[in-house]
Amino acid sequence: MTATNAGQTAQTARVSPTRPRPRTHTTHVRGRLAALILANVGVLAVAAIFVIPLLWVLLASVNRTAGLTVSLPDHWTLDNFRAVLTPETTYRPMLNGVILCGGAALLTIICATLAGYALSRFKTRYKRPFLLTILFSTGLPITAIMVPVYGLFVQLNLIDTISGTMLFMAATGLPFAIWLMKNFMDSVPVTLEEAAWTDGASRMKTLWYVILPLVWPGISVVAIFTFVGMWGNFFVPFVLLLSPDKLPASVSIYTFFSQYGQVAYGQLAAYSLLYSGPVVILFLFLSRKLGGAFAFGGAVKG
Amino acid sequence: MTTAPPAKLKRAVGQGAPLGPAAVLLLVFLFGPILWSVYAAFTNASLSGAGAAASHFVGLANFKKAFAADGFYNSVVLTLVFTLISAIIGQNALGLMLALWMRKSLRFVRALGGAVVIGAWVLPEVVAGYLWYAFLAKDGSLNHVLSGLGLGTQDWLFSLPIVAVSIANIWRGTAFSMLVYSAALSDIPLEIEEAAQVDGASGWRRLVSITLPMIRRSIMTNLMLITLQTLSVFGLIFTMTRGGPGTKSQTLPLYMYEQAFSFGNLGYGTAIAIMLLLVGAVFSLIYLRALDVDTR
């Protein structure tokens, strides 16, 4: 589809009587340079616009008496961070979160890759309704679903266990992940696999050695998305975990809200910055590993 | 002519086996609870109060109640507006633009842009709400900037709350679209576009005729996923405006919260949620048709 499309466009351009004069080499280079500059400036401009609202968090985190206004602090201080960086408030919940969400995300990715592969190659007309159903079923409000889930967990003795919560979070991350993975797998031509099969490789080997390297960008996207969704998930760990020392970071954010709706904004801001850390690190790591943040310019061999 | 059953069965199992782990997780942990929830929409089940001690079947009463209630249609309209502005147009277009630009950017620009946009995404929802409140408030930073430039002040939180929360949601969610499109675009060999460029096709023409059609499936996937996510946005709007002033920014999730979940009415709340999902289903059908994609 792709090669013919491009070919057709090129052909029409060639035979059309009103086709424009072919560009000279200089215009080409100038055009290319302009496009490059536009791209870089565009990204930087968007980044600048995105940063402005963030100013509140940055300023409030170093302000002793932070309120809801964006203002330079009267008293610059690192006290907010100091107050927040205790094992109870930050260290343990963050560690819990990394274990819980990391484990669940890993599980989701493995299951979703396998499932996405099967759905991508499976020929049946039940596929679309099946995919749509699982997608939509996760749109139901989490409050309502948690009631039977709580009951289920009590029955299975999984309540207040990290492993049980991990399994449930993996399950809830599956529909989106499967959908995305199937989508990415679809763009890998079956011909590649067939070539490997004729060489005697088993399905699993083909998956591992041929397909996976090609869908790495997709897997990274699914990884980030799944992890972020779980990292920010407050309600599920809140309901399924009873002991305070098992709770992840998304839950302990409520230590900054008090009885009469009074909020310790400075500490909340400081905590949020720390809280966002792991994900940004994950993103930078994945993008470094894949040789340049998520844009794999050169041709993908195949 | 028919293959011996054992071989076919073996192939079927072989083909279906990779689905196994996912299927087990989904069936055990999600399927049952979801069925219970859907059933609950036809009862007066609740977490507390009389409906908790003993719930009974009430048929379509919850649905009728929702339709009859004043705020329902207002919420549906607001939800549609919110989804259209922030997801279908905002996050989608901005994410695509960023992905396209980042293909050509310098590495550090990519890393910086990516980190900032993702930072916005990963910040806790309630903090993002406060942040945008501080930005748009009467003496917030936006007004400082605007009056500094001599452009007067805005009061969108009060006069156009649905627009204000839509913009906040674009800020928050663009990262997802950006990532999906980045991965999708990485599958397109640049040579094809360069070939078209050599033949004289302009940038815009290349985009519309070559690039976009090649990632059609990803566009559809992205639209469906962000639509579903956006339909259920709650915390951001709640923190910024509480759904107000009055009900001017009370989308369906906030309506659901006010009507049902703040009173623990699971049955009623789930009934409204099912209707929200129907809205999502309609959107998805529209995407499938419009993008003319077959998901075979």
Add this chain to the structure above:
Amino acid sequence: MQRRIIGSGCLALGLGLGLGLTACSGSSSGGNTSGGNATIKVAYQQFGEGKVMANFLAGVKTEFEKANPGKKIQLLPLVASENDYYTKLALMLRSPSTTPDVVYEDTFLINSDIKASYLKPLDSYLAKWPAWGQFVDTAKGAAKAADGKTYGVPDGTDTRGLWYNKHIFAKAGLPANWQPKTWVDVLTAARQIKAKVPGVTPLNIYASKAAGEATSMQGFEMLLYGTPNQLYDAKSSKWVVGSKGFLDALGMVKTVFGEKLTPSPQDATDANLGNTISQQWLPQDKIGIALDGSWVNNTWQSTGPKPWPQWSSVMGEAAMPTQNGEAPGKVSLSGGWTWAISNKSANADLAWKFISELQTEKNAANYAVAGTQIAVRKDVAADPTYLKANSETPVFTDVVKVTQYRPAYPEYPQISNQIQVAMESVMTGQQTPKQAQQVYDEAVKGIVGPDKTTTQ
């Protein structure tokens, strides 16, 4: 064909598994009940950085475990905002294996949990408890359900009244020790501030939906309870509709907002107005009078979000008057929390023992001071440490004598929501008080049924 069989097989299995497991929930037994050793689980809401409750409970736990060897206390703080706390608590209470034994219940929702049969009536314990006689009568009623039984022991409460800024009063020529006797007095003062001190908001009454329960309690009910009418008629067990007091309260709102004696509609509908008033406007002399709660001064402590050392000399307090000065002359509403016992607890007697330990005079007084609560017991109210701690807010402390609790029946949250709707529509001028009242009356009939309403 085989695929389809496999497919439907999986489906059936999953269905069976899922439904079967979810259908029977919470039938497993739990809790150690062996005579010698037992563990009591105590669940409470952990809000804010403040470790007041956590520290208090830790102290009582140590004492209790020492005095009762073999009996352990397990503290379960639930870190969450209100609604999530209630949700979690309800989930835990449903199942014997996860239920806490002692729970901290807000008077706002306790009736809902009572109706759901989550809580145990405490009358048999209270009858034998001497300290119960020390509780103020209205407090005793705070956790009394429609069936006449009491389900919780209040540990303290809050009150509401008028905070005023003496700087602004001085500029407006109003007395530094102001005590209005009627609504008109309040209006007069506000009008005088508007005339004499431009650029300052004279008065705030919460009237928006965004302010939530603050609008219902600090706003509307503080007005209504100053009239002869009520929200709920306890004698007939019916909700009141169409009363003159209701109309007058809305009329007051219309007057103050109409004459621009209050924050602009834009500020009034702001979701964070409460914090803005306590953290910015009051300390910056930008607002004259605030009808608010007894806890506001927490904001100004050195450990609070907005430390303000001079607050006690700048801020004055006055009780909210009744409409025309009718007895008792002052109005206050109270919220507050109670200690209750789960119906599914396996150690109810031991749980009660812990509660009575929490509520020894000494402990009750300690908590009242540490948690800046207003005492609901006569002995605590006379305790010297308490008196000293509350000496800075004498009016708010004193007004507990006339304070009333909301009719916190299960329908109350929905009724409260309708109050907020009415308040906001009058505040923005969208409806007249009469129209808003009609809408409210219809809504209440829809919530509780027409046979549960009455006119007064």
